[in-house]
Structures are given as structure tokens and as C-alpha cells.
Amino acid sequence: MSNSTPATIEDVARIANVSIATVSRAIHMPEKVANSTRLKVNQAIAVTGYTTNAMARSLRLGRSNMILVVAPDIGDPNFSNILIGLENEARSHGYGILIGHTQNDAQRGLEYLKFLNSNQAAGLILFTGILPFGHQTMTARLPPSVGVFEPVFNGGIPYVGVDDIAGARKAVDLLIAEGHRKIAFIGDSRTRLAYSRRRMGYEAGMDAADISANLRIVFEGDGTIESGRLAVEQLFMRDTLPTAFMCVNDQTAIGVMIGLKARGYDIPGDFSVTGFDDVPQAVFMTPSLTTIRQPRTAIGKHAMALLLELLSDGQPAETEILLRPDLVVRNSVSAPSRIRR
Amino acid sequence: MSNSTPATIEDVARIANVSIATVSRAIHMPEKVANSTRLKVNQAIAVTGYTTNAMARSLRLGRSNMILVVAPDIGDPNFSNILIGLENEARSHGYGILIGHTQNDAQRGLEYLKFLNSNQAAGLILFTGILPFGHQTMTARLPPSVGVFEPVFNGGIPYVGVDDIAGARKAVDLLIAEGHRKIAFIGDSRTRLAYSRRRMGYEAGMDAADISANLRIVFEGDGTIESGRLAVEQLFMRDTLPTAFMCVNDQTAIGVMIGLKARGYDIPGDFSVTGFDDVPQAVFMTPSLTTIRQPRTAIGKHAMALLLELLSDGQPAETEILLRPDLVVRNSVSAPSRIRR
DNA sequence: CCATGCTATGTAAACCTTTACATATAACGT
DNA sequence: ACGTTATATGTAAAGGTTTACATAGCATGG
Structure with a gap:
């Protein structure tokens, strides 16, 4: 029982007074073995503390x-x-x-x-x-x-x-419902397909609200905090500014918020920001971040x-x-x- | 090469024209095999794309x-x-x-x-x-x-x-150096030994600064955000308040900050707060959290x-x-x- | 030139399972 | 009562590796 080497199927077989094949069957195909035998085997397993050696099993089965x-x-x-x-x-x-x-x-x-x-x-x-x-x-x-x-x-x-498209759509629809028209999308279409789908959601939402192309501002970053900050810097150089920043993910949104705060703006008073992912820190931001939750x-x-x-x-x-x-x-x-x- | 079943040590042995034992040795005890043979074996391995079957190896070795x-x-x-x-x-x-x-x-x-x-x-x-x-x-x-x-x-x-004691000591020493005397320790001595060591660091620091026992306030929570918030509530019921909250971990610190903000206080203007762990969101808090970093x-x-x-x-x-x-x-x-x- | 020892390699057992196949027993229909 | 079928169990091979032991070749020292 408290033996140094773990029990093998042979130990069980010996104690239950059956063959090793029967033990194996009792474990993996219980319906193929008589009730009385199964009982004996189970008792022997309990006595020995036997556990199937996964290595041997995987080797035999050719699958781990x-x-x-x-x-x-x-x-x-x-x-x-x-x-x-x-x-x-x-x-x-x-x-x-x-x-x-x-x-x-x-x-x-x-x-x-x-x-x-x-x-x-x-x-x-x-x-x-x-x-x-x-x-x-x-x-x-x-x-x-x-x-x-x-x-x-x-x-x-x-x-x-x-469903990235549907998720992004929810974000843009919220912003539109709040009255925003000039909504910037801070994206990252290069690295991940999921991100380009989020942009599709953005465009679809803008289409549905009949918002003309010249009110749409798209900045392509790389999905990092820094790229969010950078997006703000760049957009401030243009003559027209959005009223809301819809970000491809929370990291970007955090960067955008940092950039806006650095310029002394109030969120959401001056600009609204949305993210995507709902990372753990989203709730601890000031203000806490409105975002799209992934059911992780x-x-x-x-x-x-x-x-x-x-x-x-x-x-x-x-x-x-x-x-x-x-x-x-x-x-x-x-x-x-x-x-x- | 692009065979359906992966190559075994026997395939390698056949191609290299040696025994399987030699192949095994060439792989795991290269110094035990002649240079020329090792070369042959290595070539055969390259040709077959052989990888040792870990299941078989672990089974034989009795160790994974x-x-x-x-x-x-x-x-x-x-x-x-x-x-x-x-x-x-x-x-x-x-x-x-x-x-x-x-x-x-x-x-x-x-x-x-x-x-x-x-x-x-x-x-x-x-x-x-x-x-x-x-x-x-x-x-x-x-x-x-x-x-x-x-x-x-x-x-x-x-x-x-x-070194939890030394870490906690750094936090309390900082607070003392800033001029704080009445420092509360918001702890969690029940769940983890590491946490009780942090408290030891706190006490040691207070001792070293000759701060009397009646200036020490210890609240025992359970290391969660909620317990930090609760600590603030409870301490506000007492007549004397600390000027600083030293928290056993960042979660607690976040709770304390939430509690203080809810009462309209400014951090660090009205109260100073320290954490322990340096969780990812610590830097995103407002204000960002002074804490002790674990070299994770x-x-x-x-x-x-x-x-x-x-x-x-x-x-x-x-x-x-x-x-x-x-x-x-x-x-x-x-x-x-x-x-x- | 022989005894000895060292080096390089091969043979075969062992690690622990699962399962195809064989065998024995029981049940069943006619 | 006998052939047929179903059920329960056993026997033994196979899965891929490592390694103790055996063997063969070869050098070394006297």
C-alpha cells in the first residue's frame, strides 16, 4: 500500500485474481465485465491505490x-x-x-x-x-x-x-445614440484579422447612421498604449477633431485617455472614449472605461x-x-x- | 520523410546501418559512440525527421x-x-x-x-x-x-x-521618511504566511522609528478590494485617523483608495497609500500607486x-x-x- | 605472443498498457 | 439433445525506448 513503487495493473490483477486484460476492461469498458468481477477489481484497485500509468497508456494508444x-x-x-x-x-x-x-x-x-x-x-x-x-x-x-x-x-x-463586427457595432451605435457624429476609429488593421473586423463594425455603424465619409477619421496604430497616445497627438494637428474616440482595443483606449489627459481635457466631458476587450484594469481607469467585453x-x-x-x-x-x-x-x-x- | 506515421528509432537504425542501441546512445550519450557512427546516425535522423517518442522514453525511464x-x-x-x-x-x-x-x-x-x-x-x-x-x-x-x-x-x-519583511520595511520607511507617524496597516494575517511577514516588516519599521504603539493602527482584512474599502469605513468611525495607509497588497490598496475617494478625500493630499505586489493596474490608478514590486x-x-x-x-x-x-x-x-x- | 583491459557495438529484456484473437462457459431455439 | 450464438475471461503481442550484459576488436605491457 505505502510501497515505494506505485502499483501496476498486474498487482491489481493478482489481488483480484483475474487477468490484467480483465482489469483493463473493468476500468475502461465496465459494461464488458461481469458485475461480480468488476467488484473484485474495484476492491483490488482501492487496496493498491492503483492509477493507470498514463505514459504506458498513451504509448499503447498512440495518443496522449x-x-x-x-x-x-x-x-x-x-x-x-x-x-x-x-x-x-x-x-x-x-x-x-x-x-x-x-x-x-x-x-x-x-x-x-x-x-x-x-x-x-x-x-x-x-x-x-x-x-x-x-x-x-x-x-x-x-x-x-x-x-x-x-x-x-x-x-x-x-x-x-x-463576433468582432457585432461588438464594434455596439460601441459605435452607443456613441451615435449619445449624439456623436464625428467619431474617430483608432485601429490596428495590420496585426490581427480580428482588429480589421472591428473596423468593419465601425464602418457599418457609421453607414447605418448615414454619417458621411468626411466625418470619419481613421488612425491606424498598432494596438499598444503608445499608439493610442500617438493617435491623439496626430489628430490634434489636423483642423477637425472628433468628439469621440472609438478604439480597437482597451490598450489603445488607455493610450488615448493618457494623451487627452496630458492635454488637459476632461473625459467624457470633452471627449468620449470606448475600448474593446474589457481588460481587468478597464474598471480602474479614471474615468472607468466603457468597452466591449469578450466572454473570455x-x-x-x-x-x-x-x-x-x-x-x-x-x-x-x-x-x-x-x-x-x-x-x-x-x-x-x-x-x-x-x-x- | 513525409510518411504518415512518424519515424521510430528503428527506422533510423536501419538507415544508419547500426543497432537501435547505438542510435539511442548517439542521441543521449554521444561521447560513448565513435565519431564516424555518430555522423551516420545524425544523417539518418535528419533524413527521417526522427524525434524521440516522449511517451516511450518516459515509460522506460519512469520519469516524465x-x-x-x-x-x-x-x-x-x-x-x-x-x-x-x-x-x-x-x-x-x-x-x-x-x-x-x-x-x-x-x-x-x-x-x-x-x-x-x-x-x-x-x-x-x-x-x-x-x-x-x-x-x-x-x-x-x-x-x-x-x-x-x-x-x-x-x-x-x-x-x-x-523577502516580504524587507519589502514591507521599504514601504513603511518611505512613509516615515515623508513625515508620517500615524500609519495604519491594512493587513490579512489569516490567509497567507507571506502577509503576516509583511506585517512584521511594518512593525519593525515602526519600532525602528520609535513610534509608540498607540500610533499604530492595524486592521485585519482578507486581502481583497472590498476589505480595503471596508477598512476605511471602519477606521473613520474611530476618533483618531492615520495619515497614511500601508496595505498588505495592491488589491487592498485599491479598495482603500476607492473608500477614500468615495468620502471625497484627495490622495495623496489628504492621505497617503502604499500597496504591495505591483499588479499591472497599479500604474493606471489615479493617482498611480506607490507600491513594492515583486520580481515575478x-x-x-x-x-x-x-x-x-x-x-x-x-x-x-x-x-x-x-x-x-x-x-x-x-x-x-x-x-x-x-x-x- | 599472450594476458589484460579498454572501446565500440549489438542483443534482448523491461517499462505498463490495450486489444485482437482464442477459449470456455452459458443460454437459447428447434 | 445438439448446433448456434452470446457472454466473460485469458493469452500474448505490440507500442518505442533505454540499458544491463555480452561480444568483438584492438591496443598495451610484459
Whole structure:
């Protein structure tokens, strides 16, 4: 019982006085074994404290119970909440989660390949829109995979994300409802497809409100705090200013707020600002940031569920799952001031 | 090469015209094999794209190349940065990281036990001060383990953390240097040992400045935002108020700031506030929070290094590694106002 | 030139499972 | 009562690796 080496299936078989095959069946196909035998086996398992050796099992099955999760930055607050969803779903199905972060470095990605090639991971969750592995020949050998947040570039991989267009639409519609017409979109169309979809939502909202093109101001940054600050600087050089800044993500919104405050403006008195993502600090900003919430835990849960389904069926039921993002109204939006301009 | 099933050591052996034992040795004990043979083997490996099957290897060795990391809450911002350090160190030594979060639920912890018992993880990193597994009999079978942040209750497990006493001392010394005498400590001595050490730092600093006991106000909360807010409410009911709030962590500090602002006070004009941890949002608070930074990535790196050492040597070189926390001066501290009281 | 020891390699067992196949027993229909 | 089918269990191979042990070649020292 408190033996030094863990019990094997043979120990159980000996004690239960059956063959090892029967023990294995009692565990994994209980209906195939007689009630009385199953009882004996279960007792023997309890006595020995036996647990199936996952290594041996995976070796025999040619498939592990690990899922590799690769993200560019595991420190990203957007990441950790999704991780919770992934983890919960995986664990409840007997799977474990293997973490990898690439820091956008292809070399790093390659190192994780090892876990896949060596059969240590049965499936792959990708947080980045591109395959982290240089070799495109790899795709042939890629295990069942699911993308998170945005479609994976090379295609053929189902993904779970948020309806970015609808989310952005909610933000722009709020601003329009508050009376704004001249709304700037501070975007980042280069790095991520999801971001360009948010811009599509912006344009659609402006279209729907019949706001002419010359009232639309689009600044393309790179999704960082600094780029938000920079956007403000640049826009202030033009003759016409927006009354509201709709930002492609919260980071950009934070930058915009910093830029506006540095110039002495009041938010939302002088300018309204919206973000997208609802990162944890959004609520602690002054003013707290009105933004679009990503249902992060749900995204993780769905992504893992889809992957597990892929793992057992081979075919994905859906190729794209888009969850509904919610508008979170806080204090960074109000009606445009009539005094100014 | 682009075969459907991955190459095995036998494929390599056949092509290199040697035995599988030689291939294995060429890979893992290169000095034991003749130069010419090693060359042949390496070429064959390149041709086949062979990677060692980790399952088979672990099965044979009775030890895996995975480290299980168990934390109560993987969404905690304190956690994710440490994870980066852990991950980097592990990967550079060929280890992978398995994630588990218990949500302080013993049942959950037990589920992760499975990964250990079944040989899927060779070592354990514990983020919680107590063993997450109910059975204390387990300790006998516990694999090499390292605690992070604070000592593990049951003892015998080395840990890596921050010098909480010295860190707290820096905070209280700053406040005293600014001229504060009546400094409240908003603590949380119940949940974590690290927190009670921070209080020790507070007391030591007050002692050193010869500040009498009746000027010391200690409120014991539970380390949450809400408990910080509550502390303010309670202290305002007393006749004497502090001029500064030294908080056991940033969450509490955020709560204190919310409470003070709700009463219309200015920070740091009316009251100074310090935190501990330097969570990501600390810099975005208004005013930005003066706090003590935990060297998180370094903690992770050291913890993993210690564990890997443990794994190979069996004996830990050190039983406790305390890193130096740094004071981060921002805008929530100033001299006490002379006007008031 | 032989005994000895060292170096490089091969053979085969072991690690622990799962499962195809074989076998034995029981049940059933005619 | 007998052939057929279903049910329950056992036997043994296979999965890919590492390594103790065996072997062969070769140099070294006397």
C-alpha cells in the first residue's frame, strides 16, 4: 500500500485474481465485465491505490491526454481568463493542459513542435493567427487544432472567437445614440484579422447612421498604449477633431485617455472614449472605461470543447464559433459637449 | 520523410546501418559512440525527421519531462508573470509545463494528483501555502516539489519567494521618511504566511522609528478590494485617523483608495497609500500607486531552476530563496497635510 | 605472443498498457 | 439433445525506448 513503487495493473490483477486484460476492461469498458468481477477489481484497485500509468497508456494508444496551448504572450490579461475556460473544460474530460508561449518568435514555436511530434500532446490550441512553425510542410502533420480569437492563417483550422463586427457595432451605435457624429476609429488593421473586423463594425455603424465619409477619421496604430497616445497627438494637428474616440482595443483606449489627459481635457466631458476587450484594469481607469467585453472564459470553454470533439470524431461540427460580445457601459462616454466647436 | 506515421528509432537504425542501441546512445550519450557512427546516425535522423517518442522514453525511464504547476487561481495577475519565468526556465531544459488550478478546492487538487501518480509529471510547483491534496499520507509519495511565494505548510518543501519583511520595511520607511507617524496597516494575517511577514516588516519599521504603539493602527482584512474599502469605513468611525495607509497588497490598496475617494478625500493630499505586489493596474490608478514590486519573472525562474536541480540531484542546494523586492515610487504618497488635524 | 583491459557495438529484456484473437462457459431455439 | 450464438475471461503481442550484459576488436605491457 505505502510501497515505494506505485502499483501496476498486474498487482491489481493478482489481488483480484483475474487477468490484467480483465482489469483493463473493468476500468475502461465496465459494461464488458461481469458485475461480480468488476467488484473484485474495484476492491483490488482501492487496496493498491492503483492509477493507470498514463505514459504506458498513451504509448499503447498512440495518443496522449495532453493539449498543447500555444500563445504569443501568456502574460496577456486576455490570455489568462481564456486559460481558465480551457483548463476547466479539459480537466473535466480527463485532459491536461501544456503551456507554451512563443513571444512571437518562430524559433520558440519550433521548440514546441517537439511536444507534438513526440506524441506528448494530442491536440493544439493556437492563440495566434499564424502557425507558429516555420515549416508549412508541417501542416500535414499538425494534430487536431483549434484557433482562438481569430482564424489561423493557413486555413482549415476551426476557430472560436468573438463576433468582432457585432461588438464594434455596439460601441459605435452607443456613441451615435449619445449624439456623436464625428467619431474617430483608432485601429490596428495590420496585426490581427480580428482588429480589421472591428473596423468593419465601425464602418457599418457609421453607414447605418448615414454619417458621411468626411466625418470619419481613421488612425491606424498598432494596438499598444503608445499608439493610442500617438493617435491623439496626430489628430490634434489636423483642423477637425472628433468628439469621440472609438478604439480597437482597451490598450489603445488607455493610450488615448493618457494623451487627452496630458492635454488637459476632461473625459467624457470633452471627449468620449470606448475600448474593446474589457481588460481587468478597464474598471480602474479614471474615468472607468466603457468597452466591449469578450466572454473570455466561455471562449476558452468552447474552444476546448471543439477540440475534444475534433479529437474523437475527426470532423469538426462547426468550423467557426463566434460568441456574442457585450457592451459594458461605464463612465468614459457621454453626449458631446455643445460648447466646444 | 513525409510518411504518415512518424519515424521510430528503428527506422533510423536501419538507415544508419547500426543497432537501435547505438542510435539511442548517439542521441543521449554521444561521447560513448565513435565519431564516424555518430555522423551516420545524425544523417539518418535528419533524413527521417526522427524525434524521440516522449511517451516511450518516459515509460522506460519512469520519469516524465513535465512539471505540474498548481495554483489556486491562474487568472491572478501575480500568477501569469511568474508563469513566464517558470516556462522559460523549464523549456530551456527540455521540460514542459502542465497547468492546474484548484480554485482553492481540495477536490480539484485531488484531480491533479492523478497527473503525479500516473507519472505524467516529474515535479510539482505549488503556488499555495498548503498542499492542495487532502491526504497527508500523500506527502510520502509527493514528487520533488518547490513552493512559490510562501513556504508550503507541511514543511520539507523548499520555496522561492520575496523577502516580504524587507519589502514591507521599504514601504513603511518611505512613509516615515515623508513625515508620517500615524500609519495604519491594512493587513490579512489569516490567509497567507507571506502577509503576516509583511506585517512584521511594518512593525519593525515602526519600532525602528520609535513610534509608540498607540500610533499604530492595524486592521485585519482578507486581502481583497472590498476589505480595503471596508477598512476605511471602519477606521473613520474611530476618533483618531492615520495619515497614511500601508496595505498588505495592491488589491487592498485599491479598495482603500476607492473608500477614500468615495468620502471625497484627495490622495495623496489628504492621505497617503502604499500597496504591495505591483499588479499591472497599479500604474493606471489615479493617482498611480506607490507600491513594492515583486520580481515575478525572476521568482518563476528561480523556482523552476531549484526544482530541476532537485530533480537531478535529489537534494536541494537551498531550502529557501528570498528575492529582493523593490520600492516603486509613484504618486500615492506625499508628506502628511498639516492643515488637517 | 599472450594476458589484460579498454572501446565500440549489438542483443534482448523491461517499462505498463490495450486489444485482437482464442477459449470456455452459458443460454437459447428447434 | 445438439448446433448456434452470446457472454466473460485469458493469452500474448505490440507500442518505442533505454540499458544491463555480452561480444568483438584492438591496443598495451610484459
